[in-house]
Amino acid sequence: MTGEYPEVDGLTQHHLEAKVDQAELRRKLAAVKSIVERCRLQFTEDGLYINTAGDNDVASVETTIDAEYTTDFEACTVGVETGSLYRAATFTGAPTESVTVRLDREPDENSPLSFSCSNSIDWHRMVALDTLDVTPARPELPIRGEAATATVPVRQFKAGVGVADVAGGHPIRISIGSRVVSFCPDPPKGGRGLWPISDDVTIEGQALSRYAASYLRDMATALPPGGDVTLRLSDAYPMAVETGDGLRFVLAPYRPNGLEDTIQQKRAERNGEVEV
Secondary structure (H helix, E strand, C coil): CCCCCCCCCCCCCCCEEEEEHHHHHHHHHHHHHHHHCEEEEEECCEEEEEECHHHCCEEEEEEEEEEECCCCCCCCCEEEEEEEEEHHCCCCCCCCCEEEEEEEEECCCCCCEEECCCCCCCCCCCEEEEEHHCCCCCCCCCCCCCEHHHHHEEEHHHHHHHHCCCHHHHHEEECCCCCCCCEEEEEEEEEECCCCECCCCCCEECCCEEECCHHHHHHHHCCCCCCEEEEEECCEEEEEEECCCCCCCCCCCCCCCCCHHHHHHHHHHHHHCCCC
């Protein structure tokens, strides 16, 4: 974005400041960055809330980062590039420190959003985006009320995605059975790529659906290494992937007619690998 950034909508005081935990900030922003390029950062009473969609509204991610406001609270929203947001937060202070996030009503240097480590006046500034340039919050990815649920160890979810992704970009079939959660390539490869999970699993209901391998890889990479993850899915409906600390992904089911090719094409264009 070029030129002078307008005053932040909804902010009447000179600036808004909130303290957040550095480790939580880094971990959750890394997950958001793996799914979307741009996001809406909302200052809410519960903390810093992020919710937005990725390419083609295929995937969304949302999370809340706990915050303690050191100024009067005001509800505000600003658009940001997730890569810039992650870098500004990562290069501010040590992982054990708290970080102050500051939003200026009349920003200098085209940078209304900035970060500072505890007891420091060294602000790491970043350029914000007009929220109109950011994909809409809460994309239309409905979850059916009767969705089957399964809670599995994160390490098993990661392993299942890795093992099932043997077909070079083909979708991955995820099924929740009466006792087993299974990952396999679609179409099946004669037993290759099958990863059943039966230990340390809590299951309610049964369902089966297919999802794009590329987004499942991103989600698996973004998940923390330990703990459990809960899957909520219905036959041919979007799947929610939720962690215990408030990180939530939603992924639309795979559809034929080149959806995966479209995703890969857009990513290649974005990375400069092909001409637009």
